[in-house]
Amino acid sequence: MSFDTQDPIPVTVLTGFLGSGKTTLLNRLVRQPAMSNALVVINEFGDIGLDHRLVAQSDENSVVEMSSGCLCCTIRGDLSRTVQKTFDAIERAGGEPFSRVIIETTGLADPAPILHTLMTDYWLAHRLVLDGVICLVDAASGISTLNAHRESQRQAAVADRLLITKGDLVDEERLARLGEHLARINPAAEQVQVRHGQIAAEQLTGGSLSARQRGAEQWLSAASYAQVMPAGGAAPMNAGSLVSMMAPASRPSLTRHGEQIRSFCFTVEQPIAAERLEDWLDLLMSLLGEKILRVKAIVNVAGREQPLALHGVQHIFHPPEPLPVEACQDGISRFVFITNGVEPEAVTRLFDYFQPVQAT
Numbered sequence: 614m615s616f617d618t619q620d621p622i623p624v625t626v627l628t629g630f631l632g633s634g635k636t637t638l639l640n641r642l643v644r645q646p647a648m649s650n651a652l653v654v655i656n657e658f659g660d661i662g663l664d665h666r667l668v669a670q671s672d673e674n675s676v677v678e679m680s681s682g683c684l685c686c687t688i689r690g691d692l693s694r695t696v697q698k699t700f701d702a703i704e705r706a707g708g709e710p711f712s713r714v715i716i717e718t719t720g721l722a723d724p725a726p727i728l729h730t731l732m733t734d735y736w737l738a739h740r741l742v743l744d745g746v747i748c749l750v751d752a753a754s755g756i757s758t759l760n761a762h763r764e765s766q767r768q769a770a771v772a773d774r775l776l777i778t779k780g781d782l783v784d785e786e787r788l789a790r791l792g793e794h795l796a797r798i799n800p801a802a803e804q805v806q807v808r809h810g811q812i813a814a815e816q817l818t819g820g821s822l823s824a825r826q827r828g829a830e831q832w833l834s835a836a837s838y839a840q841v842m843p844a845g846g847a848a849p850m851n852a853g854s855l856v857s858m859m860a861p862a863s864r865p866s867l868t869r870h871g872e873q874i875r876s877f878c879f880t881v882e883q884p885i886a887a888e889r890l891e892d893w894l895d896l897l898m899s900l901l902g903e904k905i906l907r908v909k910a911i912v913n914v915a916g917r918e919q920p921l922a923l924h925g926v927q928h929i930f931h932p933p934e935p936l937p938v939e940a941c942q943d944g945i946s947r948f949v950f951i952t953n954g955v956e957p958e959a960v961t962r963l964f965d966y967f968q969p970v971q972a973t
């Protein structure tokens with residue numbers, strides 16, 4: 614394919630720590646006319662990606678998911694292949710060419726290597742031009758997240774625009790403190806408040822970043838040597854006793870992001886009783902608290918026609934959102950956990966602890 618003669622297509626990198634509101638924002642964004650020809654690439658952390666199911670899509674080809682690893686570490690080359698493949702597919706099908714690309718990173722991604730890939734991969738560098746890095750920061754947990762997680766600082770540091778989400782959950786004073794904190798990390802970035810993902814597409818695009826690209830690249834080269842900082846881990850558990858307590862259907866698959874961050878998911882085939890779900894999540898959060906970074910799930914709750922989407926960020930759970938029936942057509946509940954120093958068995962063992970009593 615000859616691409617030298619084509620105008621480069623703007624690409625926006627959408628980043629922000631776990632649960633900061635990226636999917637919520639994307640969902641609103643893709644419905645706007647300005648985004649009708651946008652390709653959205655969603656990189657999810659975990660073997661069962663859920664975000665792409667939660668993002669509305671007008672066309673099968675306009676939202677692609679990359680969940681085999683994290684873009685910033687294991688699957689950088691895949692970004693180029695995925696975007697190329699999708700561009701080619703739309704061309705072959707005679708569809709309207711993409712006019713914009715949006716890449717949603719995982720919540721734990723260091724955006725620097727992703728920017729580096731966009732700038733150095735032959736195909737990507739010719740076909741795409743970086744339009745901007747947008748970083749979402751959760752007003753409720755922003756300062757503590759920035760202090761605790763190096764990735765979060767990196768995300769804010771390279772952003773061209775900082776979108777402060779969930780301002781409705783905090784008072785003015787807290788918002789102002791977050792604003793000052795962010796300004797110390799990235800004084801150049803414009804700060805914009807966004808409630809429930811409501812923002813005009815035009816506010817996220819069209820930023821002329823030529824002056825800032827240089828700064829980001831310099832920052833990138835330093836960051837590419839940095840490692841995810843190990844945090845204090847949970848005590849290792851006795852694998853033998855744990856395995857025996859886990860039903861095969863809920864055996865987790867495990868991926869790692871650094872030494873202590875673990876992402877895993879498990880599926881539950883039977884509908885889950887609401888009380889069981891509540892008891893399990895309550896106990897989990899009270900026992901493991903801050904070490905549970907993120908819980909996302911699409912749950913088939915017994916007796917409910919509509920599946921529920923659950924979002925937990927650290928120890929805070931947002932109210933469950935009813936989803937259309939199609940979101941869980943096979944009736945299987947899917948949970949994704951991202952934890953810091955918590956073994957997956959600790960989570961699944963608790964789930965099994967609340968097993969319904971079997972008739973003997």
Ligand SMILES: Nc1nc2c(ncn2[C@@H]2O[C@H](COP(=O)(O)OP(=O)(O)OP(=O)(O)O)[C@@H](O)[C@H]2O)c(=O)[nH]1
Binds near residue numbers: 632636720781782809
């Ligand atoms: N109160 C409030 N809740 C919000 C706002 N924006 C997003 N949320 C909620 O925050 C939760 C997490 O939002 P997501 O959009 O899933 O966050 P994310 O950044 O995609 O999360 P990851 O995929 O884990 O990185 C959901 O329950 C949203 O409904 C907001 O402005 N105010």
